[in-house]
Amino acid sequence: MEEKQEALENQSGEEQIKKGVRIIQALRGMKDILPADQKYWKLVFDKVVALASHYGFERYETPVLEEASLFNRSIGKDTDIVEKEMYIFEDLDGTKVALRPEATASLARAYIQHGLWNQPQPIKAWYWGPMFRHERPQSGRYRNFYQFGFEILGEAAPIADVIIILLAYNFYHELGVPVSIQINSIGCVECRAKYVEELTQYFRGQRSHLCEFCKKRLQRNPMRLLDCKEEQCQPVKQNAPQILDSLCDPCREHFMAVLEYLDELGLPYFLNHSLVRGLDYYTRTVFEIYAAGEEGASQAALGGGGRYDLLVSTLGGRPTPACGFAHGVERAASKIREAGRVLPLDEKKDVFIAQLGEQARRKAVVLFENCRKAGIKVAENFYKNGLRPQLEAADKLQVPYALIIGQKEVQDGTVIIRDMESGNQEIVDINKAVGEVKKKLFLS
Numbered sequence: 001m002e003e004k005q006e007a008l009e010n011q012s013g014e015e016q017i018k019k020g021v022r023i024i025q026a027l028r029g030m031k032d033i034l035p036a037d038q039k040y041w042k043l044v045f046d047k048v049v050a051l052a053s054h055y056g057f058e059r060y061e062t063p064v065l066e067e068a069s070l071f072n073r074s075i076g077k078d079t080d081i082v083e084k085e086m087y088i089f090e091d092l093d094g095t096k097v098a099l100r101p102e103a104t105a106s107l108a109r110a111y112i113q114h115g116l117w118n119q120p121q122p123i124k125a126w127y128w129g130p131m132f133r134h135e136r137p138q139s140g141r142y143r144n145f146y147q148f149g150f151e152i153l154g155e156a157a158p159i160a161d162v163i164i165i166l167l168a169y170n171f172y173h174e175l176g177v178p179v180s181i182q183i184n185s186i187g188c189v190e191c192r193a194k195y196v197e198e199l200t201q202y203f204r205g206q207r208s209h210l211c212e213f214c215k216k217r218l219q220r221n222p223m224r225l226l227d228c229k230e231e232q233c234q235p236v237k238q239n240a241p242q243i244l245d246s247l248c249d250p251c252r253e254h255f256m257a258v259l260e261y262l263d264e265l266g267l268p269y270f271l272n273h274s275l276v277r278g279l280d281y282y283t284r285t286v287f288e289i290y291a292a293g294e295e296g297a298s299q300a301a302l303g304g305g306g307r308y309d310l311l312v313s314t315l316g317g318r319p320t321p322a323c324g325f326a327h328g329v330e331r332a333a334s335k336i337r338e339a340g341r342v343l344p345l346d347e348k349k350d351v352f353i354a355q356l357g358e359q360a361r362r363k364a365v366v367l368f369e370n371c372r373k374a375g376i377k378v379a380e381n382f383y384k385n386g387l388r389p390q391l392e393a394a395d396k397l398q399v400p401y402a403l404i405i406g407q408k409e410v411q412d413g414t415v416i417i418r419d420m421e422s423g424n425q426e427i428v429d430i431n432k433a434v435g436e437v438k439k440k441l442f443l444s
């Protein structure tokens with residue numbers, strides 16, 4: 001049995017398949033996040049928590065699995081997400097369920113379900129968790145990916161949009177990644193309807209110059225044509241009527257107020273009249289965050305968001321103005337790595353416990369526990385037997401002291417305390433070791 005196992009480990013995956021033992025890999029587009037990545041993920045998470053605390057946002061966690069109709073109704077049937085990318089299936093009881101492709105709809109659902117409108121408004125929420133989209137895997141995009149986001153529910157004033165944009169910007173800015181903001185307004189139900197009509201007429205006149213994809217989309221969702229990345233559609237897009245010219249007075253005033261705040265704060269932003277975002281629920285302000293030098297590149301946005309005043313009422317709640325943004329964690333972690341962000345050092349340890357022999361290891365484990373309970377930061381390598389590799393490990397960790405237990409010390413009930421810098425050693429009663437170490441470390 002053991003021999004067989006060893007033989008298997010020495011074979012390539014292909015050879016193993018030949019022998020009928022298929023090596024199982026993670027699903028396509030899904031990724032393990034190993035410690036080398038976790039270091040950067042922790043930077044991302046810590047920054048999110050710090051921002052949430054400063055700006056007074058509270059954490060919400062919603063299930064990864066929801067009724068599928070939640071996303072059909074909120075994100076919109078004509079979107080790529082709902083049409084092609086949702087993990088959707090029938091639960092054992094026949095309910096049509098979906099793995100969440102994003103979290104804003106879930107938060108709006110929770111807002112209604114728990115009567116959060118009864119609490120003082122606005123509700124300031126943040127979340128962090130896995131999302132699922134069955135996209136074509138390409139570099140930096142995963143089917144099981146993580147997002148964090150901030151949402152303000154129950155506030156219509158432009159300052160809410162500004163706080164959301166500020167958070168989205170500050171996240172990258174404060175982690176040392178130069179970014180800029182692209183911003184647009186897509187109006188409200190009334191002024192957008194007028195604009196869509198105008199836009200449809202314009203694109204109809206240009207039909208022969210459009211790509212196949214846009215020709216199809218023209219009937220159902222002409223605003224999505226502004227999003228097209230095909231070369232042949234670019235000149236048509238450039239001359240398309242701009243929504244800013246069609247905004248109604250309240251929408252125009254709202255947008256101007258947002259821009260004035262951004263000027264006041266000195267944030268770097270660019271107006272982008274073809275920015276419409278992919279989801280149906282947005283109204284008025286929409287924005288995206290780009291790394292400096294990547295503005296406008298296809299699918300290069302690091303994150304984005306906007307106002308979604310209709311979402312809560314679409315899901316059956318009372319009319320609730322709201323806005324928010326989401327950033328992808330994988331993109332954030334790799335951007336921070338590229339930016340050469342220096343990782344914080346691992347926590348310094350106070351002592352290293354080394355042991356020689358099985359008897360000594362038993363004493364060492366107990367001493368390890370006693371040190372830890374006394375507030376001493378203690379390192380070990382219980383898996384090595386020789387003293388030298390253990391002391392080398394202690395050296396590497398730059399601990400000031402090592403506690404050494406050999407066979408003689410087991411018999412005498414003692415432990416050696418070694419000053420790692422001078423090499424001086426003293427022998428103390430094992431029951432007094434914790435107290436001695438604390439004294440040396442000035443912990444007591």
Ligand SMILES: [Zn+2]
Binds near residue numbers: 189191192252
């Ligand atoms: Zn309007």
Ligand SMILES: [Zn+2]
Binds near residue numbers: 212213228229
């Ligand atoms: Zn096109």
